[in-house]
Amino acid sequence: MFASPAYAQAAGAAGSSSGSTIFMLGQFVLIGVIFYFLLIRPQQKRAKEHRATIDAVKKNDVIVTAGGIVAKVVKVDETEVEVEIAPNVKIKIVKATIADVRTAGAGKPAND
Incomplete structure (x- = not known):
């Protein structure tokens, strides 16, 4: 059935x-x-x-790295950027680690 x-x-x-x-x-x-x-x-x-x-980064831009560091660009190379994270403290970072770019007048590093 x-x-x-x-x-x-x-x-x-x-x-x-x-x-x-x-x-x-x-x-x-x-x-x-x-x-x-x-x-x-x-x-x-x-x-x-x-x-x-990232390719348009130029001197005096303020950037934020992937690690959260806010810094001012001092020198731009092809693959690296030299940034100032505090007065007279400069470091080199790889361009690929830049998370955000602000124009020169948009912001300041935290330690200025």
Whole structure:
């Protein structure tokens, strides 16, 4: 008595497996497109803007490093930046560790 409805459902599902496979693939493609426009693309744009900001660092800019140090740029090299973290205390940092760049008049180092 219970076996006949189960066989009827299995037979109906077997006939539509091709259509459901295409539908399922379409859903995965749609999810991929949504992820690209909502997550991947904005992150790439933000990384590109950050890279351009770091490349535009110049003398007398105030920067914030990834470690949270606020410093004034004294000298800019190709891959390194010499910064002043306190009066007469200068250190060299790698450009990739710069988290934020402020223009010359936007802020001051904490120890000025």
